[in-house]
Amino acid sequence: MSSKRIEQIVIVGFGCIGQAILPLLAHAYPEAAVTVVDRAMDAQRLSLASQYRAAPVHATVTPGSHTRLLGPLLGPQTFLLNLAPAVCSRDLIALAQAHQSLYLDSGIEPWDYEDGADASPLSNYALRSEMLAFAHGRERMSTALVAHGANPGLVSLLVKAALLKLARHAGIPGLPDAQPADRAGWAGLARRLDVRVIQVAEYDSQSAPGYPAHGEFANTWSADGFITECLQDAELGWGSHEPALPPEGRRHSYGSGAAIVLDRPGHRTRVRSWSALHGPFDACLITHNESISIAEYLSCTAHGQPPYRPTAYYAYRPTQATLASMQWLGERDAGRIASHRILKAEITDGVDELGVLLMSGRYGAVWHGSQLDIQRARALAPHNSATSLQVASSIVAAMRWAQANPARGVTESDAMDHEAVLAHAAGWWAPLVTRFTDWTPVPGRRTLAFDEFLLAAPTPLAAEIALP
Structure with a gap:
C-alpha cells in the first residue's frame, strides 16, 4: 500500500514536546499545514508558532468541546497528535477515526487524574486495559498509535x-x-x-x-x-x-x-x-x-x-x-x-x-x-x-510508519516494525x-x-x- 499523504497536522498540547516537535515537522512535512491547540498561548508560544507557520488556537480541549474544536480540522489527510496531559486518548481516537485521520499520543490519557492513594482506576494498567477493550472492533480503522514517544514508545x-x-x-x-x-x-x-x-x-x-x-x-x-x-x-x-x-x-x-x-x-x-x-x-x-x-x-x-x-x-x-x-x-x-x-x-x-x-x-x-x-x-x-528531541523524533518516526500502515486500528509500539521506525529515528x-x-x-x-x-x-x- 502506498504511503498516505499528510496535508494537515493538528497538535493538541503546545507544551514542551509540542514546541520541540515543530522544527522536526518543518523538516519532515514541509508542505503540511500545522495547527497547535492549547489552553495557554503566551507571547513566547505565539512567537514560536509564527516562526514555524503554525496556526495557534487558544482553547481548552474538554469532554464538551473536543468535537467542536477539533472536528472541523480533521480529514483523511490529517494527522492528529495528542501531546497534552489529561486530554482523553479514547475520545480523541474515536473522533480521529470518524474522520479517517491518523492519530498518535505519547501516553494513554484520561480526562483528569485523581490525587491520593485511591487512584487505581487511572493507573497505567487500568488505562491500558480500557484502551485494549476500546480497540476491539476497530482493527481496520485508521491507525491510532497509543503511548508512543521515546518511553513509552x-x-x-x-x-x-x-x-x-x-x-x-x-x-x-x-x-x-x-x-x-x-x-x-x-x-x-x-x-x-x-x-x-x-x-x-x-x-x-x-x-x-x-x-x-x-x-x-x-x-x-x-x-x-x-x-x-x-x-x-x-x-x-x-x-x-x-x-x-x-x-x-x-x-x-x-x-x-x-x-x-x-x-x-x-x-x-x-x-x-x-x-x-x-x-x-x-x-x-x-x-x-x-x-x-x-x-x-x-x-x-x-x-x-x-x-x-x-x-x-x-x-x-x-x-x-x-x-x-x-x-x-x-x-x-x-x-x-x-x-x-x-x-x-x-x-x-x-x-x-x-x-x-x-x-x-x-x-x-x-x-x-x-x-x-x-x-x-x-x-x-x-x-x-x-530529552525532548528523543521524544519528538520518536513521534515523527512513528508518524512515518503510520502513513505507510494507515489502516491498523489502535496499535501499540510493541507491534510496530522496529527496523523501519528505528531507521527514521536513528539520526536524531x-x-x-x-x-x-x-x-x-x-x-x-x-x-x-x-x-x-x-x-x-x-x-x-x-x-x-x-x-x-
Missing part, C-alpha cells in the same frame, strides 16, 4: 533490536538468523535467551546549575506529567521467574495479569540499574505504559512449556535539578510546589542516556540505547534538550550504543529476582541532593 522497538543483539552475542546453536515475524516469535526468542528482566534504564546527566529555585519543580520535559507519574503507584510487568510478590505488591483482578502494582508512589520506590555510560546507579521505579506492554508482548504460553514472561519496568534517574525538585513532593501530593520550569536554555552540558537493559539468567546482559548530549541536540533541532538519537555486561544487582547471583533490585529504603533519591 521507541524503547519497545529497542527491546526487539536488543534481543537480536543478545542472540548473536550468545551464539546459541539453532537460533534462526532471520528475525521473528510475529509476537509469538519475539516471545519465543526472549524465552530461549532466558531474558528475565527488562529495564528501561535512563540516566539524565543534563546539568542546569542554579536550579531549581525554592518551591520550583524543574524538569527536562513536562513538569506536570512527571509529577503525576511520581505520585502514582509504582507499576511493573511481573515475570514468571519471580518467586514471590514484593512487600506492598499486589496483583490485578482483571485484564491480562501481566503486571503488578506496589502500594507506594514511584518517587519513593528505588531500584538498582545499569547503563553503558554510568555503570551501576540507583533509580526511581516510575510507572509507565511500556512496563506493562513489553511484559505482555513477550509473554509466552507455548503448548507443553511453562508460562514465560519477563519482569519489565522503568528505572529513571532524572537530572540533579529534578532530583532536588522532588524534595518538594509529599508522599501523595505536590502541595509544596509553587511553580514549574522546563529546562532547555538553562542546560549547560550533559547527556540523556536512555536505553533498554535486557538481563538473562544464562547469557549476561545487554544495554542498547541513546547517548544524545545537549550540544548535539541543539545542533540538530532548536528549541530542544536531549545518535550515538546509539550497545554494551554487553555481566553486572548483576547482587554480585554472583543470576536469579535476577525483583527483590535483588529493590532497595529497602523507600526514601526518594532527592534526599541525597542539597537544594541550591
Whole structure:
C-alpha cells in the first residue's frame, strides 16, 4: 500500500514536546499545514508558532468541546497528535477515526487524574486495559498509535533490536538468523535467551546549575506529567521467574495479569540499574505504559512449556535539578510546589542516556540505547534538550510508519516494525550504543529476582541532593 499523504497536522498540547516537535515537522512535512491547540498561548508560544507557520488556537480541549474544536480540522489527510496531559486518548481516537485521520499520543490519557492513594482506576494498567477493550472492533480503522514517544514508545522497538543483539552475542546453536515475524516469535526468542528482566534504564546527566529555585519543580520535559507519574503507584510487568510478590505488591483482578502494582508512589520506590555510560546507579521505579506492554508482548504460553514472561519496568534517574525538585513532593501530593520550569536554555552540558537493559539468567546482559548530549541536540533541532528531541523524533518516526500502515486500528509500539521506525529515528538519537555486561544487582547471583533490585529504603533519591 502506498504511503498516505499528510496535508494537515493538528497538535493538541503546545507544551514542551509540542514546541520541540515543530522544527522536526518543518523538516519532515514541509508542505503540511500545522495547527497547535492549547489552553495557554503566551507571547513566547505565539512567537514560536509564527516562526514555524503554525496556526495557534487558544482553547481548552474538554469532554464538551473536543468535537467542536477539533472536528472541523480533521480529514483523511490529517494527522492528529495528542501531546497534552489529561486530554482523553479514547475520545480523541474515536473522533480521529470518524474522520479517517491518523492519530498518535505519547501516553494513554484520561480526562483528569485523581490525587491520593485511591487512584487505581487511572493507573497505567487500568488505562491500558480500557484502551485494549476500546480497540476491539476497530482493527481496520485508521491507525491510532497509543503511548508512543521515546518511553513509552521507541524503547519497545529497542527491546526487539536488543534481543537480536543478545542472540548473536550468545551464539546459541539453532537460533534462526532471520528475525521473528510475529509476537509469538519475539516471545519465543526472549524465552530461549532466558531474558528475565527488562529495564528501561535512563540516566539524565543534563546539568542546569542554579536550579531549581525554592518551591520550583524543574524538569527536562513536562513538569506536570512527571509529577503525576511520581505520585502514582509504582507499576511493573511481573515475570514468571519471580518467586514471590514484593512487600506492598499486589496483583490485578482483571485484564491480562501481566503486571503488578506496589502500594507506594514511584518517587519513593528505588531500584538498582545499569547503563553503558554510568555503570551501576540507583533509580526511581516510575510507572509507565511500556512496563506493562513489553511484559505482555513477550509473554509466552507455548503448548507443553511453562508460562514465560519477563519482569519489565522503568528505572529513571532524572537530572540533579529534578532530583532536588522532588524534595518538594509529599508522599501523595505536590502541595509544596509553587511553580514549574522546563529546562532547555538553562542546560549547560550533559547527556540523556536512555536505553533498554535486557538481563538473562544464562547469557549476561545487554544495554542498547541513546547517548544524545545537549550540544548535539541543539545542533540538530532548536528549541530542544536531549530529552525532548528523543521524544519528538520518536513521534515523527512513528508518524512515518503510520502513513505507510494507515489502516491498523489502535496499535501499540510493541507491534510496530522496529527496523523501519528505528531507521527514521536513528539520526536524531545518535550515538546509539550497545554494551554487553555481566553486572548483576547482587554480585554472583543470576536469579535476577525483583527483590535483588529493590532497595529497602523507600526514601526518594532527592534526599541525597542539597537544594541550591
